Amino acid sequence: MCSFKSCTLRPFILLQFISFLIVGVTLEASEEIISSTADHTKFEALQQTFSSGPEVTKACLECHTEAARQIHKTKHWNWRFTHPETGEKLGKQTIVNNFCGAIETNYARCTSCHIGYGWKDNSFDFSSETNVDCLVCHDTTGTYKKFPTGAGHPPYVDKPFPPKSNKIWKAPDLSQVAQKVGKSSRKTCGACHFYGGGGDGIKHGDLDSSMTNPKKSLDVHMDTEGLDFTCSTCHQKDGHDVSGSRYVTQAKDTQGIDVPGRGDNIRSTCESCHGLKPHAVTINNKLNDHTNKVACVTCHIPSYARGGRPTKTWWDWSTAGRMSDEGKHIKTKDAQGYVNYVTKKGSFEWGENLIPEYAWFSGNIRYKQLDEKIDPNNIVAINTFAGSYDDPDARIWPFKVMRGRQPYDKGNNTLVTTHLFGKDSDAYWKSFDWNRAIKAAMQASNADYSGEYGFIETTYHWPLAHMVSPKEEALDCEACHSKQGRLDKLEGFYMPGRDSYYWVDLIGWLAVLGTLGGVTMHGLGRLLSKAKRR
Amino acid sequence: MSQTYYFSLFERLWHWSQAVLIFGMLITGFEIHGVYRLLGFERAIDLHTTMAWVLIGLWLLALFWHTTSGEWRQYVPSDPDSMLASVKYYAVGIFLGAPHPFHRRRAEKHNPVQRMVYLLLTMVITPIIWISGLLYLFYQYWTVIGIADVPLGFVAVVHTIGAFAMLCFIPVHLYMSLTTSEKPFSYLFEMIVGHDANKN
Numbered sequence A: 001m002c003s004f005k006s007c008t009l010r011p012f013i014l015l016q017f018i019s020f021l022i023v024g025v026t027l028e029a030s031e032e033i034i035s036s037t038a039d040h041t042k043f044e045a046l047q048q049t050f051s052s053g054p055e056v057t058k059a060c061l062e063c064h065t066e067a068a069r070q071i072h073k074t075k076h077w078n079w080r081f082t083h084p085e086t087g088e089k090l091g092k093q094t095i096v097n098n099f100c101g102a103i104e105t106n107y108a109r110c111t112s113c114h115i116g117y118g119w120k121d122n123s124f125d126f127s128s129e130t131n132v133d134c135l136v137c138h139d140t141t142g143t144y145k146k147f148p149t150g151a152g153h154p155p156y157v158d159k160p161f162p163p164k165s166n167k168i169w170k171a172p173d174l175s176q177v178a179q180k181v182g183k184s185s186r187k188t189c190g191a192c193h194f195y196g197g198g199g200d201g202i203k204h205g206d207l208d209s210s211m212t213n214p215k216k217s218l219d220v221h222m223d224t225e226g227l228d229f230t231c232s233t234c235h236q237k238d239g240h241d242v243s244g245s246r247y248v249t250q251a252k253d254t255q256g257i258d259v260p261g262r263g264d265n266i267r268s269t270c271e272s273c274h275g276l277k278p279h280a281v282t283i284n285n286k287l288n289d290h291t292n293k294v295a296c297v298t299c300h301i302p303s304y305a306r307g308g309r310p311t312k313t314w315w316d317w318s319t320a321g322r323m324s325d326e327g328k329h330i331k332t333k334d335a336q337g338y339v340n341y342v343t344k345k346g347s348f349e350w351g352e353n354l355i356p357e358y359a360w361f362s363g364n365i366r367y368k369q370l371d372e373k374i375d376p377n378n379i380v381a382i383n384t385f386a387g388s389y390d391d392p393d394a395r396i397w398p399f400k401v402m403r404g405r406q407p408y409d410k411g412n413n414t415l416v417t418t419h420l421f422g423k424d425s426d427a428y429w430k431s432f433d434w435n436r437a438i439k440a441a442m443q444a445s446n447a448d449y450s451g452e453y454g455f456i457e458t459t460y461h462w463p464l465a466h467m468v469s470p471k472e473e474a475l476d477c478e479a480c481h482s483k484q485g486r487l488d489k490l491e492g493f494y495m496p497g498r499d500s501y502y503w504v505d506l507i508g509w510l511a512v513l514g515t516l517g518g519v520t521m522h523g524l525g526r527l528l529s530k531a532k533r534r
Numbered sequence B: 001m002s003q004t005y006y007f008s009l010f011e012r013l014w015h016w017s018q019a020v021l022i023f024g025m026l027i028t029g030f031e032i033h034g035v036y037r038l039l040g041f042e043r044a045i046d047l048h049t050t051m052a053w054v055l056i057g058l059w060l061l062a063l064f065w066h067t068t069s070g071e072w073r074q075y076v077p078s079d080p081d082s083m084l085a086s087v088k089y090y091a092v093g094i095f096l097g098a099p100h101p102f103h104r105r106r107a108e109k110h111n112p113v114q115r116m117v118y119l120l121l122t123m124v125i126t127p128i129i130w131i132s133g134l135l136y137l138f139y140q141y142w143t144v145i146g147i148a149d150v151p152l153g154f155v156a157v158v159h160t161i162g163a164f165a166m167l168c169f170i171p172v173h174l175y176m177s178l179t180t181s182e183k184p185f186s187y188l189f190e191m192i193v194g195h196d197a198n199k200n
Helices: A004-030 A053-063 A067-072 A107-113 A174-179 A186-193 A286-292 A296-300 A434-444 A502-533 B009-032 B041-069 B071-075 B080-096 B112-137 B152-179 B186-193
Strands: A311-316 A331-333 A339-342 A346-351 A357-361 A365-367 A383-385 A395-409 A453-463
Touching: A053 A067, A053 A174, A296 A395, A357 A453, A383 A453, A395 A434, A434 A453, A502 B080, A502 B152, B009 B041, B009 B152, B009 B186, B041 B071, B041 B112, B071 B112, B080 B112, B112 B152, B152 B186
Parallel strands: A311 A395
Antiparallel strands: A311 A346, A331 A339, A339 A346, A357 A395, A365 A383, A395 A453
């Protein structure tokens, strides 16, 4: 029975309880302690209106006096890397790839992913401290985005991109962004690294925007409901120098688990945390035995481009430049809705849930230099790498192999740089004249161009190390230990389940059959002779 | 009522557990070799390795038993004449209804051909399989024992040849033991209960 009194009282008590909860929560929020020792909203230097990125950097440097000079030493800043063994000049400044070619003469577009402001041509001042972009890595608001053609600057007024489209890139509130800085995150690193090659997932295959907030099945380490690693959990070192390199990849870490005082202090290998014998010991213990010849990621990244975003697998520049009958640019899509042709860039193919290709890899990658001769009768490997079964530093690694067709110098048999982006008429995206585009870019690269170009098929290997699956989804033994398995093409070693010697097996089975036949004949002979004797 | 116990309890247990293990190892071994898919590579490897260790343990026991009991003498090759006589019997005499030239007794329970085959099995085929198998299993430590330059393929081939030899032994053994006794299946009976069925 419900009396009148208690029925009216109950909603009142509930209301009181709710208001108590609200008060409680707000009290808690105001007393929340941030993990950083500095609350940047309290800094006077940041309580001002900033009109440009460099102005913010100037304010940052008032306290973080060494930060810019630290950045100046990194590949993130220089886009240049001298290989310690070969002495080759590598890095984005010089390397020709089979996506958009090279950055030479295309700076303002490419450097929208530079960790600085204003690298629009060769005159960029690499010694300028205020040209360092602190916010692109340390923004926590998610509102700071570099403008695609802004040479590293964010938009300072709202602007459309692509130009004349109705997709507006909002100018960030720099003061707000500066006051909310924090540690780098999957989102900040991903702002560039997920969009390599000009768009989401295009370049790497194991890095795309699905890795911003991945599920466990996509990446066991970055799983937002689990370990929730950021990029820098593994890719960390002191003084803004981030570990992990595609020029001197550590294909095999023999140091094992890194703890202070032991190890190489590079935490970007699997072994740095998991050690050299990462699996539970079993009767045969073969899984642990594999670690000297098979990279962890070979079994633990069963497929890539798994997060619902496709990656580009083929890019044919030779078909670029076609116009419609009305003289307009063409854009077509394939059955899955992926763009497979655009006038400016040629034809593409995409893939999702791709099976990696595998190769012996010692970490020592060589890149085709601009002045290096190529063989135009064969597919040109833009990067090649050392490694074989007999190489103690090499292991079997998974790769995304980017394939495509790109311009080359037919007279000199070399790769070429191409001037794609720009307002001048030499730019391919203005005049669609390859000869002019190549000539202008090669001149800027200080490279010889014969004046005659052709198209050549190229490959580019990208070692895969992200999108690590939970262990339950790692590859089974027979993914490789079987006929026509994943390692079918790897040579120079005997692999049980895949390999056998034809003659040994043939003679062996014939012997077994012969024995069976022999005893059968013997038995029949006995039966017959016995019947006869009767 | 005199019964000759040809096979002691230990010998019978040894025989049958060895039989089960060898069948198991052949089945898993040829799966690992890529001939068919039954259990999956990983389970096949696990089982193959487990059974290998059990078999090795069993063998150590058998080795001990044979040396201490003196039963190893059962496997010493016979003189060439009686050997020849036995071969001749299986090649010719058996078809003509001739009697077996070999007279079986407790101290000499295997005929000369049998002795030879078992000796080959234990002293040649089994060691080939074991040594190559253990090398296979401890592939990781080849550098330690200084044989890092030996290709794995060589060890694999030797192991495979041993396996084929073992596989060839089975039909012959089954045929001989199941069909050549005077009373049908008396050898099988013997291997189960231990004593001679004829004198029961």
